[in-house]
Amino acid sequence: MTTGQVLDGRAIAAAVRAEVAVDAARFLDQHGRQPGLEVVLVGEDPASQVYVRNKERAAGQAGIRGAVHRLPASTSQSDLLGLLARLNADDTVDGILVQLPVPEGLDELVTTDAIDPAKDVDGLHPMNAGALVAGRPGLQPCTPRGCMRLLRETGIELTGKRAIVIGRSNLVGKPIGLMLLAANCTVTMAHSRTVDLEDRVRESDVVVAAVGRPRMIEGGWVKDGAVVIDVGINRLEDGTLCGDVDYEGALARASWVTPVPRGVGPMTIAMLLQNTVDAAFARASR
Ligand code: NDP
Numbered sequence: 001m002t003t004g005q006v007l008d009g010r011a012i013a014a015a016v017r018a019e020v021a022v023d024a025a026r027f028l029d030q031h032g033r034q035p036g037l038e039v040v041l042v043g044e045d046p047a048s049q050v051y052v053r054n055k056e057r058a059a060g061q062a063g064i065r066g067a068v069h070r071l072p073a074s075t076s077q078s079d080l081l082g083l084l085a086r087l088n089a090d091d092t093v094d095g096i097l098v099q100l101p102v103p104e105g106l107d108e109l110v111t112t113d114a115i116d117p118a119k120d121v122d123g124l125h126p127m128n129a130g131a132l133v134a135g136r137p138g139l140q141p142c143t144p145r146g147c148m149r150l151l152r153e154t155g156i157e158l159t160g161k162r163a164i165v166i167g168r169s170n171l172v173g174k175p176i177g178l179m180l181l182a183a184n185c186t187v188t189m190a191h192s193r194t195v196d197l198e199d200r201v202r203e204s205d206v207v208v209a210a211v212g213r214p215r216m217i218e219g220g221w222v223k224d225g226a227v228v229i230d231v232g233i234n235r236l237e238d239g240t241l242c243g244d245v246d247y248e249g250a251l252a253r254a255s256w257v258t259p260v261p262r263g264v265g266p267m268t269i270a271m272l273l274q275n276t277v278d279a280a281f282a283r284a285s286r
Pocket of ligand 1: 143166167168169170171172173190191192193194197210211212213231232233234264265266268
């Protein structure tokens with residue numbers, strides 16, 4: 001039995017944001033302007049409004065020029081594409097993000113495909129997804145990138161480790177699997193049709209849960225000394241949040257566990273800022 005350490009996403013995200021602020025200041029110094037991030041919010045989804053406000057505030061604190069385009073839910077696809085074309089053509093814009101989900105009537109894939117891949121700070125454009133598959137440079141999705149940074153902070157060597165990713169979404173599970181593969185892990189991708197999940201978790205040195213089912217990974221399944229990254233965010237009936245992993249149970253066996261909240265969540269915005277600054281430098285060097 002080991003007693004795990006808490007992998008504190010809030011503290012690590014603060015460190016990332018401080019690094020980004022240094023890079024953003026260097027970009028300003030070299031290029032005479034701040035890196036620019038434009039967030040497009042269509043409709044009035046309350047959760048999306050909170051996320052967008054947080055992104056705008058975090059950008060400002062890191063020395064990134066953040067702007068938000070708030071469009072009505074009735075916005076047509078062609079109007080949205082027109083805005084994205086203008087932002088693509090604007091040389092002072094380094095990062096473009098359309099807050100998902102978009103309202104009914106708008107096509108998510110048509111929308112994200114219209115963003116210049118060099119400005120696609122969510123890493124969702126097929127060009128960037130393909131670059132990740134091929135191991136080529138590109139912008140990578142923020143939450144998976146945040147998970148990899150958290151793993152790096154443990155100091156544990158990933159090469160040769162058995163890793164399991166539970167969940168295979170394009171946004172989270174699949175890119176994390178590819179990043180772990182690139183870090184020389186032997187990767188198992190589990191999903192809703194996996195028949196032997198418990199056995200596969202029991203043999204894994206790294207467990208990444210990205211499902212959206214409260215505490216479905218039992219603490220007793222976790223291998224002694226494993227690292228557990230819990231991406232899931234689930235709101236319980238009493239209003240509190242919990243992850244996909246039984247946190248207390250996992251902490252009794254693992255070497256490191258991310259809490260929910262204050263684990264992966266804060267890393268996502270920090271990596272969005274990092275992607276914006278990376279995009280700014282990459283575009284400036286073309
Ligand atoms: P999706 O709903 O797109 O994907 C969920 C995945 O879980 C699917 O691949 C699904 O399998 C799999 N799954 C469902 N049930 C089971 C099961 N019983 N056993 C094994 N696998 C199962 O979710 P996302 O990837 O977008 O998000 C996952 C979680 O992460 C959510 O809780 C979300 O809120 C959270 N999240 C957190 C972020 C953060 O910043 N911390 C950012 C983004 C997401 P199948 O493909 O077979 O259907």
